[in-house]
Amino acid sequence: MNDVRKLVQDLKPVFLMVSVQIAYSSVNVLYKLAINDGMSIRVVTAYRLMFAVVFTSSLALIFERKSRPKLTWRVLFMSFFSGLFGASLFHNLFLEALDLVSATFATAVYNLVPAVTFILAILCGMEKLNVRTAAGKAKVMGTIIGIGGSMLLTFFKGQEINVKSFGTNLLQKNEQVVALHTDSGKKFLGVLCGFGSCFSFALWLIIQSKMSKEYPSHHSSTALMSLMAAIQATAFALYVEKDWSQWKLGSSIRILTVAYTAIVASGLVVIVIAWCVRMRGPMFVSVFNPLMLVLVAVADSLMFGENLYVGSVMGAMLIVGGLYMVLWGKSKEMKKANLSVSSEINQEHEATEVVVMSTTINDDNCDRVNNTDANCKSNIVAKVS
Structure with a gap:
């Protein structure tokens, strides 16, 4: 019985992270359905962030x-840009890419975030190339492979993989609208939005690393970021969307999308990820990211009738391979850094023990009246050695 409980405890983080990826995949499906229902992308983003403010502020x-x-x-200033790059701008660009291209493409580009973050960190002086080490070579090669995979995913199709016969198309009502998007050349704009969302999120990670040091309160900083993002997204939506009917949550799919993305994706999932990071570390959490790409690709083909091509699969595999190379290199550097810190701490303890021993010898011997200063010094040296 104890062995079963231990196994369940060991597998608990795995089950939770798989659930996280399923939740994120469900978000993409709901976004697609809400957009197909006629809901504005800007309004979806504004509602999600408004609901997220209520939830995170309560926590x-x-x-x-x-x-x-x-x-x-200074913290408020960083919160403004955290909300801009990590939420309002990121969500708007991501949803635009999802609408104009596909959920599979938007999710695949999202997996480029570690590679783009690595490049930005080098430019900001937060990372070093270290191409002479295996970890440095892995990060550089992983970045190059990931970018190459994104190019392949974007510009090469190849033979079509027919999996639509096993599913149903939930977007049949708006197939003409989808065709118009493709025919009018808006797909290229969607590609730019996809890469823009990746760059925006990577920039947020750089800013967040600075903010976490100045304001080390996870829930409060998240609430501040959500508040700033909600103000930005709402102002942008009010400026762009002149039709007030867009703000009505009339249909059930709109209400479900807004509530689910705010409470589950921006609330419960964040708590689960934080727990898994504390239990197994950030590298363990990052390993599960490509699972969302697989789930979204399957859902995209079976539920929405999106075309799946050999080039898309090859590009996605290269992106995932590059991601794991970057993560492997980063984990090696983290282990090396932890070992160096441990050795420094041990050296400090040894030095402290020598000082304490020397002080004790000095107290034992030099307090004696018959001992001279020379005798004291010779006794201390002899006993320490």
Whole structure:
């Protein structure tokens, strides 16, 4: 019985991370259905972030009401850009790519975030190439392979893989609209939006690393970011969308999309990821990211009748392979850094023990009246050696 409980505890983070990827895949499906229902992308983003503010603020009040650090103008400034690049701009660009191209493409490009973050970190002086080490070579090669895979995914189709016969097309009502999108050349705009969302999220990770040091309260910083993002997204939606009927959550799919993305994707999933990071580390969490690409690709083909090509599969595989190479290189560097920190701590402890021993010898011998200074020094040296 104890062995079964231990096995369940060991597999618990795995099950939770698989559930996280299923939840994120469901978000993409709901987004597609809401957009097909006629809901504006800008309004979806604004509602999601407004609901997220309520949820994250509640968590901050419950868990960090008394331990919250002082709020400064610098923190507010970073919160503004965190909300811009990590939420409002990112979600708008991501949904535009999902609408104009496909959910598979938007998800595949999202897996480029570690590679793009690595490039930005080098430019900001936060990372070093270290091409002489195996870890450095893996990160550079993984970045190149990932970018090459994205190019293949974008520009090469190849033979079509027919899996649509096993599913149904939930977007049949708007097939003419989808065709118009493709015929009018808006697919290229969707590709640019996809890469823009990737760049935006990578830039948010750089800013967030700075903010977490100045304001080390996870729930409060997330609530601040959500608040800034909600203000930005709502202002943008009000400026772009002149039709007030877009703000009505009349259909059940719109209500479900807004509630699910805000509470589950922006709330519960964040808590689960934070728990898994604490239990198994960030590298364990990152390993499960490509699973969402597989789930979205299957759902895209079976539920929405999207074409699946050999080039798309090959490009996605290269992106995933590049992702794992970057993660492997980063994990090697983290292990090396942890070992160096441990050795430094051990050296400090040894030095402290020598100092304590020397002080003890000095107290034992030099307090004696008959001992001279020379005798004291010779006794200390002899005993320490």
